[in-house]
Amino acid sequence: MTTSPIETKAMQLLSKMTLDEKLGQLSQTCGAGGHIPQYLVEGIQKGRVSSVINEVDLATVNELQRIAKEESRLGIPLLIGRDVIHGFKTIFPIPLGQAAAWSPELVEKGARIAALESARAGVNWTFAPMIDIARDPRWGRIAESLGEDPFLCSQLGVAMVKGFQSDDLSTNGAIAACAKHFVGYGASESGRDYNTTNIPENELRNVHLQPFYFAAKSGVASFMSSFSDLNGVPASGNQWLLKQILRDEWQYKGLVVSDWESIKELKVHGLSASDKDSARLAAKAGIDIEMQSTCYIDNMKALIDESKIQESEIDSLVLNVLQTKFALGLFDQAYTDLSTLPAYLNHEHLSAAKEAAQKSCVLLQNQSRNGASPILPLNKNDTKRIAVIGPLANDGYEQLGTWVFDGEEQHSISCLSGLKEIVNEGTEIKFEPVFASSRDKDTQQFEKALSITEQADVAILFLGEESILSGEAHCRSNIDLPGAQNELIEYLSQSSTPIVLVILAGRPLTIQPIVNKIDSILYAWHPGTMGGIAIAEILFGDACPSGKLPVTFPRVVGQVPIYYAQKNSGRPAAEWSYVHIDDVPQRAPQTSLGMAATHLDTHFTPLYSFGFGLSYAEFAYHDVNISDNKIVIGESFSVTLKVENKSEIDADEIVQLYIRDLVGSVTRPVKELKGFQRVYVKAKSIVNVNFELHTDDLAFYDINNKLNVEAGDFLLGVGKDSSLELNVAFELIN
Ligand code: BGC
Numbered sequence: 001m002t003t004s005p006i007e008t009k010a011m012q013l014l015s016k017m018t019l020d021e022k023l024g025q026l027s028q029t030c031g032a033g034g035h036i037p038q039y040l041v042e043g044i045q046k047g048r049v050s051s052v053i054n055e056v057d058l059a060t061v062n063e064l065q066r067i068a069k070e071e072s073r074l075g076i077p078l079l080i081g082r083d084v085i086h087g088f089k090t091i092f093p094i095p096l097g098q099a100a101a102w103s104p105e106l107v108e109k110g111a112r113i114a115a116l117e118s119a120r121a122g123v124n125w126t127f128a129p130m131i132d133i134a135r136d137p138r139w140g141r142i143a144e145s146l147g148e149d150p151f152l153c154s155q156l157g158v159a160m161v162k163g164f165q166s167d168d169l170s171t172n173g174a175i176a177a178c179a180k181h182f183v184g185y186g187a188s189e190s191g192r193d194y195n196t197t198n199i200p201e202n203e204l205r206n207v208h209l210q211p212f213y214f215a216a217k218s219g220v221a222s223f224m225s226s227f228s229d230l231n232g233v234p235a236s237g238n239q240w241l242l243k244q245i246l247r248d249e250w251q252y253k254g255l256v257v258s259d260w261e262s263i264k265e266l267k268v269h270g271l272s273a274s275d276k277d278s279a280r281l282a283a284k285a286g287i288d289i290e291m292q293s294t295c296y297i298d299n300m301k302a303l304i305d306e307s308k309i310q311e312s313e314i315d316s317l318v319l320n321v322l323q324t325k326f327a328l329g330l331f332d333q334a335y336t337d338l339s340t341l342p343a344y345l346n347h348e349h350l351s352a353a354k355e356a357a358q359k360s361c362v363l364l365q366n367q368s369r370n371g372a373s374p375i376l377p378l379n380k381n382d383t384k385r386i387a388v389i390g391p392l393a394n395d396g397y398e399q400l401g402t403w404v405f406d407g408e409e410q411h412s413i414s415c416l417s418g419l420k421e422i423v424n425e426g427t428e429i430k431f432e433p434v435f436a437s438s439r440d441k442d443t444q445q446f447e448k449a450l451s452i453t454e455q456a457d458v459a460i461l462f463l464g465e466e467s468i469l470s471g472e473a474h475c476r477s478n479i480d481l482p483g484a485q486n487e488l489i490e491y492l493s494q495s496s497t498p499i500v501l502v503i504l505a506g507r508p509l510t511i512q513p514i515v516n517k518i519d520s521i522l523y524a525w526h527p528g529t530m531g532g533i534a535i536a537e538i539l540f541g542d543a544c545p546s547g548k549l550p551v552t553f554p555r556v557v558g559q560v561p562i563y564y565a566q567k568n569s570g571r572p573a574a575e576w577s578y579v580h581i582d583d584v585p586q587r588a589p590q591t592s593l594g595m596a597a598t599h600l601d602t603h604f605t606p607l608y609s610f611g612f613g614l615s616y617a618e619f620a621y622h623d624v625n626i627s628d629n630k631i632v633i634g635e636s637f638s639v640t641l642k643v644e645n646k647s648e649i650d651a652d653e654i655v656q657l658y659i660r661d662l663v664g665s666v667t668r669p670v671k672e673l674k675g676f677q678r679v680y681v682k683a684k685s686i687v688n689v690n691f692e693l694h695t696d697d698l699a700f701y702d703i704n705n706k707l708n709v710e711a712g713d714f715l716l717g718v719g720k721d722s723s724l725e726l727n728v729a730f731e732l733i734n
Contacts, residue, residue, distance in 0.1 A: 009331075010322035014315060016074060017047075019301065022314055024048035025321045026296045028081065028257065028289050031055025036063060044078070045071045048297065050321055051079035051125070051289060056406060058336060061122030065334040076322070077330035079176070079289075083403055084126040084164075085144060086110070088117035089344040090353050090529055091400045091407035093360045094470075094506055095130065097525030099146040099550035100613070101359035102654045103678050104159035110356055111163025113349045116173045118406070120344065122336045124328055125176040127224060127257075129160040131211035132181055134551065135563045138191025140474035143402045143506030143526070145186060147550030148563045148610060150210035151673045157211045158218040169221060170329030172340050179215035180224035181259060182235060182246070184208045188228060191560065193473045196229045202666055204230075205701035213250060221324055222255040225287055227262050234269045236262040237281035247286060255324045257289040258282060264293035275299060280308050288317040345411055350530055357527035357534035359652070359678075363545035363614040364521040364553075368498060375498045375519040377541025377616055378458060385428045386460060387452040387497070388416055389488075391435040392504045393462035398438075401526025402471025402506055411529050415462050415502065418532030422540055430456065438466045439483040446491045453495045460539065461489070461501045461518070467526060470506025479510050479557050486513055493517035502535055508553040512607050523547075541616065546652040546678070548613035548721060555607045558599065564610035564722040565669035571596045572670075573604035611673075611721035617651035619681065620644045624718050629730045631695060633709050639691040639728075641718050645681035654678050655718060657691050660726050662713045665703035671722055674698070691718075695732055 003011075014022070024043075028051035032040065043049040044067045055061055061080055069075045086092045092110040093100075101107075111128075118126065131153050134145035146153040157179070164177040184204060188195035199208060212223070225242065226235040235241055236258050246252045266278035279295035280303050290296045303309040325331065342349070366374040392398055396412030413421075416431055423429065430452040434445040453459040463485045468474060480486060481503075492499060499518040503509065506526055515521065522545065524535050537543040554562050577594035581601045598604040624641040631637045643653055657675035661668040675691040695709050702708040711734050715726035 006323050006326045007319070009326050010319050013074065013076070013322055014318055017318070019304070019311065021047040021074060022318045023297050023300050025050040025076070025318045026289055027294070028053055028079070028291045030292060031060070033057070034060055036060060041067060044068050047072045047074060047076065049078065051081055053081040053291065055080065056082060056121040056123060058120065058122050062335050065122070069334055077325055077334035079125045079325065080123050081125040081127065082118060082123045083128070083405060084114045084118045084123065084175070085128050085130070085403035086401065087114050087353065087528060088121070088406050089408070089411070090117060090349040091404055092353050092356045092528045093531070094143045094401040094526045095146055096143050096506070096550060097360040097527060098356055099152065099156055100362050100525065100547040101356060102152065102548055102550070102676055103359060104155050106356050106359060107156045108159040108163035109352050111160045112166065113352055115164045115166070115175045116342055117344055117349070119173045119175055119336065120338060120341050123175060124330065125178070125222070126164055127178045127180055128164070129157045129177065129215070130180050131157040131215060132186035133208050133211070134186040135561045136186065136188070136191040137479050137508040137551070137554065138475050138477060138557065138560060139186060139188060140193060140470045140476070140506070141186070141472055142551065143470040148552060149550065149565065149673050150207050152550055152676070154211040154214040157215050161215055161218050161220045165219070165221060169327045172333070172337050176221035176324060176328060178222040178224050178257065179212050179220045181226035182212055182223050183226060183241060184230050184235070185226040185228050191475050193475050194227050198231055201705055202701055205705055209245065216246070216250050216252045220254060221327065222257055223252070224257050224259055225262060227259050227265065229269055234262070234266055234271055236287060237266045237271050237278065237285050239285045242285040242287065253320070253323070255288050255320045256286055258287045258291045260291050261293040263287065263290050263295045276303065279303060283309055283313060283317065286317070288320045353528055354530035354534045357524070357531050358538060358543050360525060360527065360547045361535065361538055361545050362523040362547040362549055364523055364608055365515060366520045366614055368519045370496070375458065375500055376522070376539060378539055380424045380540055383423070383427065383457050385456045386419065386423070386430070386458055387449070387456035388419060388429055388431045388460050388462070389434055389449050389453070389492070390462035391433045391438055391440065392464055392466070393431060393433065398466045399504055399527055399531040401467050401528065402474070404467070407529060413530055413532040415532040415535055418534070418536035419460070419539070421533060422536040422542065434488060435483060435485070437483070438464060438469065438485065441484040443484055443487065446488060449488065450492055450495060453492050453497050453499070456497055459492060459495070459497050459499045461492070461499060462504060463501060464503040464505035465507070465509070467506070477557070479507060480513070481509055481511065489514045489517050500539065504531070508551055510554055510557055512555045544616045544649055544651040545613070546615060546654065548611050548654045549608055550610070552606045552610045553608040556602050559602060559606070562606050565672055567667050568670050569597045573598045578604065609721050609723040611656050612723070613654070613721070615651050615653065617645050617647040617649045617653070617681070617683070619653045619720065620646055621719055624728055626716065626728055626730050630733050631730060633695045633711060633732055633734055636692060636694045639693065639716065639718060641689050642686050643679060643681055643689055644686045645683055648683045650680070650682045652678050652680050653720070655689050656721065657716070657718045658722060658724065658726060659698065660715045661698065661700070661710070662715065664700065664710055664712070668700065671726065673722070698732065
């Protein structure tokens, strides 16, 4: 194997380092927020700090870099880490919202802007993308995820990495990305954050590892080990995961960082008896940088003296850190060069954020309660009096969502301001928040809200969840609209005024109880800085909704986990055999029920399927064709179709391609997404859509956990969402 110039430079530098300096390169510490305490000055001077997290005051960051460059013996620059998750100053929709746009281009652009803005504060390393597969809406971090599907998540994750890092990490404004949390974190038992995960190896490989594999191949600069216990061995001390899979199988050469104190927590998990042993386990697994805790720096010398760790093992960790610093170009330019970085919140950034917010909105329902034509889009000329209701209508902070450290409320366009900006002059808007927060149970303002609803041509409700109800450590066992919001909807539904519900939330909520009480539902997630104007334009038809769900919406929380790519089981649920609890005869004999994989008390389908989303336009799919019905393994094939826009409105449609591998050495999901395209179709016209696939795209980890393409029969379908029928048969042959 040849050595790259960066490896050579790193090795040369390593050869000059003392053991103390080497251990220093494995340590990340927290900044103090705009000043530099003496311990940090001394730590950097002595070469005992490799990276600082959470310092975003530029003058302070530059001074930290200066101390590292000029006052430490070897002048090694610092990695400056920050969670830049969905924007820095210009806040984009939460990642789950961005995923609903099904647009790698938009995700890449958003990450690029986040990188450019955070680079202005001296940040050179972000802890994103989070590419944990999330199939449990109780888990608060579903907000930060790219949804339930490995294919969609992989495509968007890779796009995000590219956006943060650009093509060359050393260019000004490129920052190192981090694929997290490796791995399985999203499968925490009962959707409780940090909880145990038990994931069979085959599922791990076919589902949870997939986005990480693609991120590694795309050149993501770093990985973060998960907090969670994976099949009995917490990820941060898991040699099988971090050594065998990541380094040996995938040949990953980048940097691995622990999660916040996750090395220290190995003891809490019960994997080690002491911090010292935690340090040993994490180093053996190959974690290069310890985030926040100090197990490495406090114990590694003793571990080396006792021959429990070899210095050569430490050397390989240090090399990964140094190589990352060289790749970022920090040895040549550690200080931030503002001259080539665009201003915060500039016009281009804001319009990208607006486009992302708009394309991430999912229209879930658009039918009027009295059977008249759809309520949306609203007509500006006919809508003269609007009742705007709800605690999230005029709250620039809550629309930003979880993991916003640097975005500021004052830059947000709230939903109310967006509406005011867009309506015709003279349109009367009456606003009643009703609740102090989304959790509020006080019903005192219900009467007032009903009265302004009754006087209006339309009532627009902005309900959902405040930012803090999702995100890390904010899990819920009940995912209904919190507080008394269901009661409010019920109360307002007495009025015959059309009601449009806009939901701002960090997760799928169980909205089944209220869907029949209102007319239209637009799911806007937490849409970020430009959310208000993006939503207003959709409501009034200046933009057409085009988002599709990146995650299944359950009817009731008891259905969780519910996701489209389930296995068939031996007794799949079916309409003909489904029996509802109310229809079970009393004293029915044991076998009289459906004998299928269903719940008695709720239908087996979700409320909204993965991939679902309505449009103001009407699309029809025609002529789905596969290039050949017998495809030789190792070859490419194509699927073509026509998408017709039958309406008078130009609009985007997200075309989705699913397959089913009918027989496998391990059972395969009933549907798997294998392609998607966001296509623009002008009113009353037809576009041709073409998917190029290769049989490698149909590979999966087989009974021996080897990646393999198995010959046999498949079905394929292309359409609007995952509830489509797979009606094109084809065969893979050897
Ligand atoms: C989270 C990580 C995050 C880190 C640093 C942890 O609590 O799990 O995702 O990057 O903190 O803020």
